Amino acid sequence: MSSIPVFYRNAVRHLKTTGSIAPSSRFLAKAMLQCLENRSHSLGIMEAGPGTGPFTKPLAAMLEDGDQLDLCELNDDFVAHLHGLLDVHPAMKARKDQITLYHQPVQMLEGEDRYDVIISGLPFNNFEPELVQDILDTYIKLLKPKGELTFFEYAGVRGMKRWIASNQENKRIDAVASVLQKFFKAYEKKRMLVLWNFPPATVHVCRMD
């Protein structure tokens, strides 16, 4: 089951919400999933914006008995593709009973203190600042105390966008940067640069303490 045609069809059709020109690399996936490496108990995990599953497949392979993985994706084609993967991808099929797929915007997910870990692939730098704030508030609400959020941005993306952007677009980029800076100040614990990705990416690891 090839992910590539599904990804590119949707990258072109839904540029704003897909927000990338290539699926993430296995090197970026490894950095995004570092928080699952040294764990002492079973975990509630949510992946926001799994797309065609470049993080989901290795994540499924890291699941242990007692873990629960919720996937939250709004794009119809990606949801259909993920449903297919649950039947054919070996690691996802093996853990199918522990994986729930939500076909909705992540900011509509309900509940509090549901997850130990959130892995977010959402393209914040494409969004309006109010939506970024809304999604970050949702993550804070959904994470348990000491829960961890890992997300990525393309390295230097805001600076590059500024070169070609209109005044109005620059205001949006600055407002998104300001929302993210406040969040980093409160919660960011670690930052990693992943060069082996197209484009290179910065991974932000944030903890609710």
Ligand SMILES: C[S@@+](CC[C@H](N)C(=O)[O-])C[C@H]1O[C@@H](n2cnc3c(N)ncnc32)[C@H](O)[C@@H]1O
């Ligand atoms: C940059 S792509 C990342 C896809 C994949 N995780 C990767 O790294 O290649 C962003 C993904 O987030 C999804 N997305 C965008 N906004 C969303 C939202 N509000 N709720 C859930 N998914 C969303 C898009 O449909 C897309 O699959």
